[in-house]
Amino acid sequence: MEKFLTNIKYSTSDTKVLLVLLLTAAAANAQSFHAGGCPxxxxxxxxxxxKYMGTWYEIEKLPAWFERGRCNQATYELQEDETVGVLNAEILPNGNINSIKGVAKVKNVTQPAILGVSFFIGAADAPYWVLATDYQSYALVYSCSHYLGLFHxxxxWILxxxxxxxxxxxxxxxxxxxxxxxxxxxxxASNQTSCDERK
Structure with missing residues (x-):
């Protein structure tokens, strides 16, 4: 979507309308929306x-429209082709388990903490930057996408x-x-209570 948006020519009024629409959508989804480029x-x-592979539990997060439940967790598994299999899971308000599988890849072997992750065939990779981890207890992950050079x-996630x-x-x-x-x-703070009721 980002490449698609950058290839469209907008007039000043079109850009303002688009910006207002995106601001409204971001606000409605309680996204973390900011002017300017990504940090x-x-x-x-x-x-x-x-060492990073295995299961991580979500402790805190910036708002994410695609997360709707509690007991959020991510499990990572190194594949033979050196990609990472990703399984995200949560318990929805109705008690059902919602899960999605994806693939993460290191973008540059000289910077292995910068990955891209995708959950849909043909979709652009989303940034996945590991800012800090001791591998055994905590991890800090950041993702940012910028649009039209105007906002990000x-x-x-604290895991x-x-x-x-x-x-x-x-x-x-x-x-x-x-x-x-x-x-x-x-x-x-993420809700990690009563998680053993559903597995």
């Missing part, structure tokens, strides 16, 4: 993708190997996002 936070140095929509994370660690990860120029005022 470029530093990513995890010497990232080891093998970003996502951030853990368990369904809870010490507040001190969460605060450190907040600071890391803030220092990278990411607006964290819309970060919300």
């Amino acid at each position: 470029k936070p530093p990513v995890q140095e010497d990232f080891n993708i093998t 929509v970003d996502y951030a 853990a190997r368990t369904r809870a994370l010490p507040e001190a660690v969460v605060c450190q990860l907040h600071d890391k996002l803030k220092n990278a120029g990411v607006d964290i005022k819309n970060l919300t």
